[in-house]
Amino acid sequence: MPESSSTIYALASGTGLAGIAVVRVSGPRSSDVLITLAGKLPVPRRATFVVLRDPASSEDLDQGLVLWFPAPGSFTGEDVAEFHIHGGRASVSGLLQALGKIEGCRIAEPGEFSRRAFESGKLDLVEAEALADLIAADTAAQRRQALRGLSAGIGLVADAWRADLIRAMSFVEAEIDFSDEGDVGDGLWRRAEPIIVRLIDDIEALLTKGRSGERLREGAVVVLSGPPNVGKSSFLNRVAGRDVAIVSAYAGTTRDMLEVHLDLGGYPVTMIDTAGIRETNDPIEQEALARARKRSENADLVLWFSDAGESGISPTSSDRMWSVVNKIDLSGSLDSEDGVYPVSAKTGAGIDRLLSDLGEWAKTAFAPSESALVTRERHRLCLGSAVDALRRALLAKEPELRAEELRLSARELGRISGRVDVEDVLGGIFSEFCVGK
Numbered sequence: 001m002p003e004s005s006s007t008i009y010a011l012a013s014g015t016g017l018a019g020i021a022v023v024r025v026s027g028p029r030s031s032d033v034l035i036t037l038a039g040k041l042p043v044p045r046r047a048t049f050v051v052l053r054d055p056a057s058s059e060d061l062d063q064g065l066v067l068w069f070p071a072p073g074s075f076t077g078e079d080v081a082e083f084h085i086h087g088g089r090a091s092v093s094g095l096l097q098a099l100g101k102i103e104g105c106r107i108a109e110p111g112e113f114s115r116r117a118f119e120s121g122k123l124d125l126v127e128a129e130a131l132a133d134l135i136a137a138d139t140a141a142q143r144r145q146a147l148r149g150l151s152a153g154i155g156l157v158a159d160a161w162r163a164d165l166i167r168a169m170s171f172v173e174a175e176i177d178f179s180d181e182g183d184v185g186d187g188l189w190r191r192a193e194p195i196i197v198r199l200i201d202d203i204e205a206l207l208t209k210g211r212s213g214e215r216l217r218e219g220a221v222v223v224l225s226g227p228p229n230v231g232k233s234s235f236l237n238r239v240a241g242r243d244v245a246i247v248s249a250y251a252g253t254t255r256d257m258l259e260v261h262l263d264l265g266g267y268p269v270t271m272i273d274t275a276g277i278r279e280t281n282d283p284i285e286q287e288a289l290a291r292a293r294k295r296s297e298n299a300d301l302v303l304w305f306s307d308a309g310e311s312g313i314s315p316t317s318s319d320r321m322w323s324v325v326n327k328i329d330l331s332g333s334l335d336s337e338d339g340v341y342p343v344s345a346k347t348g349a350g351i352d353r354l355l356s357d358l359g360e361w362a363k364t365a366f367a368p369s370e371s372a373l374v375t376r377e378r379h380r381l382c383l384g385s386a387v388d389a390l391r392r393a394l395l396a397k398e399p400e401l402r403a404e405e406l407r408l409s410a411r412e413l414g415r416i417s418g419r420v421d422v423e424d425v426l427g428g429i430f431s432e433f434c435v436g437k
């Protein structure tokens, strides 16, 4: 049996005890599945109350609601049946087992419903990615970004750019045809050139915003750094509200980096505890320090810790590094010099203010991403290659070379939504030719 004609089923709601569980079925046998288990095919798209019966034993499995979505008006574009049953483990496994006994039905692989939706043109690649992001979203800002991707997003924009590019390509292809008649050829390139220049500008503008879109997906990174024993791990535990990291009076306690995921005002922030920085001959500690340094270099923000009781001046905060003075419970002062956060990981003093400023920082850091369309490295790589090819096309002297670069660029743009192959691009070019000639 070819892969596409199999009927797949799976629990669509989460595992574990719940009031209601949803089991989804997709494929050509979906209507038979409904008739076999529920005894009838309900009116399309209307929740219908039924008793479900195991076809083999005629035993009642459960009672619940069923929904029937005939193709193509379904999530996957295929015939789909949904069973809303009681969420108990026995009800769910009873239904899944009964489905497994129906010929032509098998359990779905991870992501297979979405993949079928992509294959039947219900979702483009960007929408499929956004759907995965939406399911994984932890914070409100991530949810908003994923929802934007679901309603078109970068896929539609790239497809529209590709259409413009194909128009420019048709001029260049015509230029090749008219290459014997110098003047006509020049005129054609003059019509293609401004389209390409504008595309380069537009794509670059989007790429500039792009980084923050990826950051929102992955979370901003805040690294805790400073000398040993200043209370970095104690601070992390206080912020996390649990004992994530080992705390002790021994300098050099932390070796492995530990991270905590925070939701600061709706924005995702990953806070990472690192090894205290000092001169050492211990090779393991040296490795821990090398890793900590690397992490700090790539961080969006470093919180530099010092000890209120130690002499020496704590550094002043800068854009990428905030100075935190810990253990103010010992020195008994909450005086905040400019650009320094006095806190106590022990009593919690000063931590609310620091977290609230971090929330404001996250909001500013993520502000451009609220309109960012580039949410994944894949999008950025395709757009980057597309723009590189466009630039080479502008520099190329021969029309044949220009045409080749434009073709490359169009393919990269088409890869974003995943709907393109070369035939498609060629088809577009030929239709342009008919119009133009």
Ligand SMILES: Nc1nc2c(ncn2[C@@H]2O[C@H](COP(=O)(O)OP(=O)(O)OP(=O)(O)O)[C@@H](O)[C@H]2O)c(=O)[nH]1
Pocket (backbone or CB within 6 Å): 227, 228, 229, 230, 231, 232, 233, 234, 235, 246, 247, 248, 249, 250, 251, 252, 253, 254, 255, 274, 275, 276, 277, 326, 327, 328, 329, 330, 343, 344, 345, 346, 347
């Ligand atoms: N009084 C007081 N003691 C603290 C505070 N924060 C941490 N300590 C103590 O300071 C010592 C070191 O704390 P850690 O959290 O392990 O310090 P660290 O910076 O992670 O140390 P390393 O991992 O070794 O670099 C422990 O004995 C803590 O109990 C604080 O705010 N007040």
Ligand SMILES: [K+]
Pocket (backbone or CB within 6 Å): 228, 229, 247, 248, 249, 250, 251, 252, 253, 254
């Ligand atoms: K320590």
Ligand SMILES: [Mg+2]
Pocket (backbone or CB within 6 Å): 232, 233, 234, 245, 246, 247, 253, 254, 273, 274, 275, 276
């Ligand atoms: Mg530590």
